[in-house]
Amino acid sequence: MSASEKHTTDPALELRGVTISYGAIRAARSVDLTVGAGEIVTLIGPNGAGKSSTLMGTVGLAPRGGAVLMYGEDVSNASTEQLVRKGLTLSPEGRRIFGNLSVAENLRLGGATARKTAGETEERLLDAFPKLRARYGQQAGTLSGGEQQMLAIARALMSNPSIVLLDEPSLGLAPKIVDTIFETIEQLRTWKISVLLVEQDIERALEVSDRGYVMSHGEIQMTGTSNELLTNANLKEMFFGENA
C-alpha cells in the first residue's frame, strides 16, 4: 500500500501538546491539532505566531516536545528521514529548492524514497506544472520565484506522501501563479493527500480548506470550520481590519 492509500479512522496527523523551543525561546506552546485523512486544514496567524516553527518541528527539523501521531501511530521519536518514509513531508517556507541542481535532479531527489512510482508521479506533477516540464533540464536557481515555488511543492509530492505540510506557498508570487498554486492544493484532495497549510492569504486559504486553526503568541487561540472562521467577527477584525 502506498503512503497515500492509508485507510484508518484515526486522523492522518495529530499534534498533542507540541512545544517548539529554540534555547530559552518558546516558538510554540502546547499545540493540539489534527488533520483528518484527505482533509485540508489551514493554520493561520500573525507573523511570529509560531506557525512555521510548528511545521518544522512536526517534521523534526526544529527542537520539539510533545507527541506527533500519524494515523494513530506515535512517531514522536522518528527522525526526519523516517517521517518522510512514513509519508509525511514539508514544502518549506522560502521554497529552499536546491538551486545548484537542475529541475530534474530536484525532482529525482524528492522521489528518492519512492523510486518505483517516481516516474509516474513525476509525469503527474509535470502535467500539473507544465512550466516545470519546459524547464526540466534547467538549473533550479535560475527559475522565477513562481517556478521555484512550483518546484518546491512538486519536489515534496515526489515522495508520494499521505500528508503534506505547505508553508506559505503563495508568498511573494504574482496573482496568476497564486491561482495555479491554489488549484494544485485543491487537486491534492483528489490525490487523497492530507494537507496542513500555513498561508498568509487567509481568505484564499480558508476557501480551499475544510477547517482552520488560529495561532497567536505560540498558542492555538481558536479553531473551527473554514466557514466559521471566515465569518468570525473577531478574526475579521484581527486579520482584515474589518468591524463586525
Place this chain on the structure above:
Amino acid sequence: MSELVAQQVLNALALGGVYALLGLGLAMVFSVLGMINFAHGELMTFTGYALIFLSATLGWPFFLAVFAAFAVAAASAALIERVAFRPVRGASLTTMLLTTFAISSILHVVFQNFISPRPIAVAIPDWLTSTAQFSGLRIGMLQCISLGVTVVALIGLTVFLRFSITGLAMRAAAQDFSITRLMGIPANRVIVTAFAISGLLAGLSGFLWVAQRGSVDPLMGFVPVLKAFIAVVLGGLGSLPGAVLGGFLLGFLEVLLRAMLPSELLPFRDAISLSIIITILVLRPNGLLGRAEAVR
C-alpha cells in the same frame, strides 16, 4: 620556448591535480558538516604507513598494497567520523574544529610513538620514478600517473555526484543540509559517504605525494592539507567544483612562480603566491565559485 611552456603546464597539472583531489576531499566534508577537517592530512600519512606495512612488512605486491592502502584511508575516514565527529554533531563550529585538531594531534602522537618520529623510506618501483623524452618534453611516469589518477578520480566523482541518489544528496547537502534530510535520505549515510570519499581522495593524493618524496613521516600531511585548504577557500568554501578549480589554480601559480622567479626571490615563492590569492579573495571574498550566502 614552447617545450618549456608545455613542460611547466604538465608540471602544474600534476601538482594541481594533487591539490584538487585533496581540496575536493576537504570540500566534501565541509559541504555536509560545515567544517574543515584538519585531520585530513593524517589520512594521507596513514595511507603511506599502510603502504609500507602491506608492501614491505607483509610482502604484498606493490599495486595490491596501494589499492589496499586506499581502502584503509577510506575506512579510517569513516571510522573517524563514527568515533569522533558523530558524538559532537550539532555542536558549535568551534567544538567541531577543535575536534578535528584533537584528532590530528592524537594521530601525530600515535605515529611518532608507535611507528617512528623519523621518515621511513618507501620502496617505490624504479619504473614509477622513470622519465621519458617526447619531442623535447621530459615526462615522468609518476607525473603521468598523477594526471591519470586525477582525471579518473574526477570523472568517477562527477558520475557519482550527478547520477547516484547519494551523490545528488551530497550536492544538495552542500547547499541546504536540513532540507536534504526532507528528501528521506538518511543523514548518516550522506555524511559517512562524504567522509569515506574524502578518505579515498586523501589516500589517492597521499600515494602520489609519497611516491614523489619516497618516504613517510608523521607530519607529512600537514603542508599539503594546508595547501588544499587554501585551494578550497580560493575556489569558494562549500563549492565542490570550486575546490577542483582552486587546486589547479594553486598548482599553476606555484609552478609558474617556481619557473619565472629569479633565484634570489624563490624563497619568497609561497609568500608571493599567498599574496596573489589574498588579492583574488579581496576581489571575490566568497572565492571564485562560492556563494554569497549558504543556508545550512
